[in-house]
Amino acid sequence: MYVAVKGGERAIDNAHAWLAEERRGDTSVAELSLVQIREQLALAVNRVMAEGSLFDPDLAALAIKQSRGDLIEAIFLIRAYRTTLPRFGYTLPVDTGAMACDRRISATFKDAPGGQVLGPTFDYTHRLLDFKLAAEGEAAEAPTSAPRTEPTPHITEFLQGEDIIEREPMSEAQPGDLTREPMAFPADRSVRLQSLTRGDEGFILGMAYSTQRGYARNHAFVGELRIGTVAVEMEIPELGFAIKIGEVELTECETVNQFKGSKTVPPQFTRGYGLVFGQSERKSIAMALVDRALRWKELGEDNLGAAAQDEEFVLSHSDNIQATGFLEHIKLPHYVDFQSELELVRKLRREAAEAVEQMAAKEAAE
Amino acid sequence: MNTTISAKDRKAWMGLLASADDARLAELWRAFDHEPAFDWLRAPEAGGVMVRGRMGGSGAPFNLGEMTVTRCALSLADGTVGHGYVQGRSKAKAETAAKIDALMQTDAAETLRARVLIPLQEERAAAKEARASKAAATKVDFFTMVRGED
Amino acid sequence: MNQMTDNAVYAGGFSNPPVASAHAFRAAMNAMARPGMVQEITGATPPEGISLAAGSLLLTLCDPETGVFLAPDVDSDALRGWLTFHTGAPIVAAEEADFALGGWDALMPLDRFPIGTAEYPDRSTTLIVEVAGFDAPNATLSGPGIKDTAQIALPDPAACAGNAMLYPLGVDFFFTSGTQVAALPRSTQIRAEA
Numbered sequence: 001m002y003v004a005v006k007g008g009e010r011a012i013d014n015a016h017a018w019l020a021e022e023r024r025g026d027t028s029v030a031e032l033s034l035v036q037i038r039e040q041l042a043l044a045v046n047r048v049m050a051e052g053s054l055f056d057p058d059l060a061a062l063a064i065k066q067s068r069g070d071l072i073e074a075i076f077l078i079r080a081y082r083t084t085l086p087r088f089g090y091t092l093p094v095d096t097g098a099m100a101c102d103r104r105i106s107a108t109f110k111d112a113p114g115g116q117v118l119g120p121t122f123d124y125t126h127r128l129l130d131f132k133l134a135a136e137g138e139a140a141e142a143p144t145s146a147p148r149t150e151p152t153p154h155i156t157e158f159l160q161g162e163d164i165i166e167r168e169p170m171s172e173a174q175p176g177d178l179t180r181e182p183m184a185f186p187a188d189r190s191v192r193l194q195s196l197t198r199g200d201e202g203f204i205l206g207m208a209y210s211t212q213r214g215y216a217r218n219h220a221f222v223g224e225l226r227i228g229t230v231a232v233e234m235e236i237p238e239l240g241f242a243i244k245i246g247e248v249e250l251t252e253c254e255t256v257n258q259f260k261g262s263k264t265v266p267p268q269f270t271r272g273y274g275l276v277f278g279q280s281e282r283k284s285i286a287m288a289l290v291d292r293a294l295r296w297k298e299l300g301e302d303n304l305g306a307a308a309q310d311e312e313f314v315l316s317h318s319d320n321i322q323a324t325g326f327l328e329h330i331k332l333p334h335y336v337d338f339q340s341e342l343e344l345v346r347k348l349r350r351e352a353a354e355a356v357e358q359m360a361a362k363e364a365a366e
Numbered sequence: 367m368n369t370t371i372s373a374k375d376r377k378a379w380m381g382l383l384a385s386a387d388d389a390r391l392a393e394l395w396r397a398f399d400h401e402p403a404f405d406w407l408r409a410p411e412a413g414g415v416m417v418r419g420r421m422g423g424s425g426a427p428f429n430l431g432e433m434t435v436t437r438c439a440l441s442l443a444d445g446t447v448g449h450g451y452v453q454g455r456s457k458a459k460a461e462t463a464a465k466i467d468a469l470m471q472t473d474a475a476e477t478l479r480a481r482v483l484i485p486l487q488e489e490r491a492a493a494k495e496a497r498a499s500k501a502a503a504t505k506v507d508f509f510t511m512v513r514g515e516d
Numbered sequence: 517m518n519q520m521t522d523n524a525v526y527a528g529g530f531s532n533p534p535v536a537s538a539h540a541f542r543a544a545m546n547a548m549a550r551p552g553m554v555q556e557i558t559g560a561t562p563p564e565g566i567s568l569a570a571g572s573l574l575l576t577l578c579d580p581e582t583g584v585f586l587a588p589d590v591d592s593d594a595l596r597g598w599l600t601f602h603t604g605a606p607i608v609a610a611e612e613a614d615f616a617l618g619g620w621d622a623l624m625p626l627d628r629f630p631i632g633t634a635e636y637p638d639r640s641t642t643l644i645v646e647v648a649g650f651d652a653p654n655a656t657l658s659g660p661g662i663k664d665t666a667q668i669a670l671p672d673p674a675a676c677a678g679n680a681m682l683y684p685l686g687v688d689f690f691f692t693s694g695t696q697v698a699a700l701p702r703s704t705q706i707r708a709e710a
Contacts, residue, residue: 085414147498168425190428244381246453
């Protein structure tokens with residue numbers, strides 16, 4: 001029997017009204033504007049764009065404001081919004097080799113052409129709270145130097161010359177799209193990458209860390225990490241040619257992994273790949289490590305039974321909107337389900353008690 | 367109407383308009399002060415496109431995530447068709463871009479180029495250069511310290 | 517393409533897309549829900565040779581992710597350009613079609629269109645068949661969405677009955693003429709009239 005229980009409307013309306021008031025907080029404190037969030041909480045905006053799977057900084061800022069800074073709630077809002085957008089089409093693959101880099105480092109080659117460009121990084125900060133930021137103050141202009149004009153080639157291109165690293169076969173194969181077709185296993189690498197790039201940063205980080213701690217260790221070096229903007233081009237059918245339709249900020253990580261070879265492949269370096277919207281460095285490194293771990297089958301490696309090698313485990317649990325939806329739904333009314341459980345447990349207890357009584361009576365009779 | 371528009375030229379101005387700053391484009395367009403009569407062929411609509419990357423930066427394509435795009439199409443009184451495809455959700459920006467695309471195919475092209483496109487292009491180049499200069503200042507200059515005897 | 521045909525490609529879309537496409541969608545939905553019942557459907561002005569009803573269905577149902585097959589009797593540069601601009605739908609072969617448009621004879625053979633799979637019966641073609649009219653019923657329909665029976669004019673009742681035998685697989689049909697549409701989903705049972 002299904003029993004609908006009504007009567008929550010007034011309570012829900014009032015809860016929403018209070019939520020709106022709490023969101024605003026103390027009205028004697030100035031309200032946050034969306035541009036303030038977009039400009040000053042840019043890395044939160046980037047995370048919402050990456051996991052919301054929609055590049056639009058203004059929308060991400062709005063979602064963060066509406067969700068009171070709960071980023072998973074903000075990602076949920078973006079995911080819901082993006083389903084309402086008509087899909088105009090697919091872009092040409094972006095050319096990350098032509099990226100205008102804000103940051104570009106390599107942990108493997110000190111003297112890579114293009115150099116080691118640190119960019120606006122936290123890396124060498126002391127992680128001491130800066131109380132100067134508590135007092136409002138203008139930031140000083142960053143120093144400048146003569147800009148580089150030539151392109152910055154990918155580091156893996158140098159290794160490819162020696163054939164000492166696996167080649168990434170160029171193709172125009174149609175990639176899978178998990179926003180259009182449900183995930184099926186075994187999943188193609190294109191679908192794995194799409195799933196990882198929108199996956200929860202904390203989950204991907206944990207999976208990547210597990211490989212470093214020895215669960216399917218794959219000896220990764222960051223061959224290259226670059227952050228910057230790339231042009232996005234799309235074929236416009238009514239024009240008959242491709243035009244640039246905008247620019248996106250991306251973080252790209254290529255790992256170079258030790259590989260002792262297999263029956264068919266000589267010892268060489270293999271590759272893991274991470275590409276994420278916005279400046280999302282931790283996420284892109286983690287993505288590259290997990291991508292590499294998931295490639296064990298195609299590289300002829302052993303299944304070590306590690307969680308990070310199990311694509312069904314990784315891909316089915318990386319989406320924080322699916323996860324939080326299922327997790328949080330158990331707090332919503334389950335009165336009827338629980339009523340039947342209650343009756344079942346009472347019945348079992350009654351039967352158990354009767355069995356004990358019968359046993360006692362039997363023993364007494366003997 | 368000018369029929370010698372090359373696809374390369376048109377690509378260049380449409381690309382510039384696509385990622386132009388909304389407010390700056392609106393300002394330059396207002397200053398140009400020429401509102402052509404037109405009919406909508408497709409009223410402005412906001413949508414998404416799926417952005418693709420390549421595995422390892424150079425391999426097979428995969429779907430990275432979407433971005434917002436607004437598009438429209440219009441025709442001027444003389445039948446010239448203009449298309450607007452711009453990043454973001456601004457219908458006004460798409461409309462302005464489509465009008466400029468149409469007018470760039472007419473006799474107004476040279477004035478429009480001088481008063482709207484070139485300023486946009488120069489400001490954009492300056493902003494890119496400013497960013498690249500800051501990045502250049504964070505480039506590491508390695509030097510080797512000689513240690514030990516001789 | 518010269519300027520005239522170039523511009524013709526851009527004309528004839530829904531004048532108020534949110535409202536017009538909602539009306540057309542409702543007509544298409546009612547047609548599928550009430551097999552054999554004729555509905556009015558308008559809004560689009562497709563290139564010459566295509567009924568308003570078929571044009572309105574295309575604008576309502578197609579997008580960049582639905583492949584459309586154009587049978588030789590309707591295929592033209594004008595129609596391709598019009599469909600591309602207004603829907604973004606790619607033109608594909610019959611074997612890959614989500615939608616197919618044409619007269620019955622030009623669309624045949626029926627068995628070249630996808631009929632779905634056991635796991636995904638929806639991965640099948642919906643045929644939009646241009647017909648002369650709905651005035652001469654030659655088949656009796658029964659099944660879901662039909663109170664007792666309904667009458668319809670079918671180009672080939674036996675072929676349609678064969679398709680129904682494939683249920684839950686099979687293709688679905690819209691029949692269009694002028695501003696009218698009727699539908700025949702695979703779930704409908706067909707009896708040819710003597």
